[in-house]
Amino acid sequence: MSGKVRAVTVALAVASVVVLSGACDAQGAGNDKATPRESDTSAVPSATAPSTATSPAPDTTPQVRLLVNFMISGGYAGRRDQLLLYTDGTYTVSTRNKPSSTHRLDAKALGELRADLKNADLGSLPGRIIDEQARDMFQYRLAHEGHVVITDLTRSYPRLDKVVHRLERLVDAG
Incomplete structure (x- = not known):
């Protein structure tokens, strides 16, 4: 393998590791908090506009277990x-x-x-x-x-x- 091809291969490998590391961190890999399964996303409350009430409304979303x-x-x-x-x-x-x-x-x-x-x-x-x-x-x-x-x-x-x-x-x- 020529030096130029080897350098490009190494650069692509390093770039892949960096991209994959960022994707893992973005999805919560390595943290101790549980993340919902793909099929559980319907039970995760969606983001809404902030409430103007003085106390937050209770979470009435049923928890999937x-x-x-x-x-x-x-x-x-x-x-x-x-x-x-x-x-x-x-x-x-x-x-x-x-x-x-x-x-x-x-x-x-x-x-x-x-x-x-x-x-x-x-x-x-x-x-x-x-x-x-x-x-x-x-x-x-x-x-x-x-x-x-x-x-x-x-x-x-x-x-x-x-x-x-x-x-x-x-x-x-x-």
Whole structure:
């Protein structure tokens, strides 16, 4: 490589690092404050004209938070899939075989799922509902409102099974 080409290559590399460093700093990289996910931007209050009132109005914007963390693992092929469902109905599906994808439940489907979660009453269930003798079974891990239940569906808990099947369909469709 000639000296001129090498100098241009080095200059471009340095310029790229400078530009990328500035972009990272502008997006909050390296600071400890959480930044909203792209799909959460609808829940972030937009900038408005300053209020003329003496005290600021309370923030009535609903905060988007995690509603369900659902994982499927195991089986012969070693499945490891995850669904993160947020209170605004957006959910992200991550699997080994495909890039992550983000979707949104409509209000009716989100309401039905919330009702099913309430009916399942995870807090009243054992934390592990697993047949320890079973091999190559899928395990379903469902976390909601501080409760975690892991099941392989070998024992029937109809209200829990209904939620697991509904969430598994979302993963498979994702």
